[in-house]
Amino acid sequence: MNSFRHRHTSVLGLPALVLLITAAGCSSADDSASAAVPSPGAKAAKLCQNLDKVLPAKVDGERREDPSPASALTAGWGDDPAIILRCGVVRPPKMIDPKVAEGRDPDAVAGGVEGVKWLMEKQDGGGYRFTTASRRAYVEVTVGQGRDSSSVLIDLAPAIKKAIPAGVADLTVSN
Template sequence: MNIFRHRPNAAPGLSVLALLIAVTGCSSADDSAAAAVPSPGENAARLCRNLDKVLPEKVDGLEREDPEPRSALTAGWGGPAIILRCGVERPAKMVDPKVANGDDPDAVGGGVNGVGWLMEELGGGKTRFTTSGRLAYVEVTVPKDRDDSAVLVDLAKPVKKAIPEGIAD
């Protein structure tokens, strides 16, 4: 017996279903973050993998939700995401005399719980922090309306544990 014989309206129904699937598939309901994966040298990559193993499940009260593409060199928490990238290049502002003298309004150095950070104000209310005085550079981008100090406090212990003090290559 042919079960499709008595379904004269099946084709229009299928085309509506196909249209709904296509529209749904194109929507941006997926809110996952993306982060460029750094390409550090062998030593920094090893340290970054060690950092990934000791990162907390929560930062500033937000659950860990790693960005795409998945990598041991990147991590994320919440949405909009707090993004950590390990093994980044040294920021140009880190050697800028204006920053060292406190003359750059968009960048300043400081420390939180034994970890030195360069803070840079980005567009849209975001702030980027990059470790200083460590054998690998760790960058943390904090979205607008998040507590920068809570983020850095939560990350200080794992950074100190995994990334020794020194001058990065």
């Protein structure tokens, strides 16, 4: 008889478990953005960890909400669309494209904001990807359509200048 009651309880518990899993899947904690974690060499990884410690709590008026999976190499702010920072990324091919340097590439522009040089690339969907130039580690920031890109870069510049020194990036990638 105990065996029957146990099966009966398990069957009744199954719909409740499904409901609980479904509700958990819809929670705000699960609404965070995701970002691929870069695999920089040891020198760049150390710089990126230092950057993570000095990043602002707010960017473009949005509070920090890091993407998943959690990593000291990624950070995020806001949502819809989220501002995503990835540190230790590989050098973008456009960074050494002569058309960009000469201003002849309509989808990529080089420039600077608050003492940090950036490569700006248009993304599908209307957003932009910015990658630092002339720093010892490449930092990539994606800004979705509808966000004020200049405000984002102005807010991030002090932390980048503090943690990522000017110079030539370490092009080593860890395995």
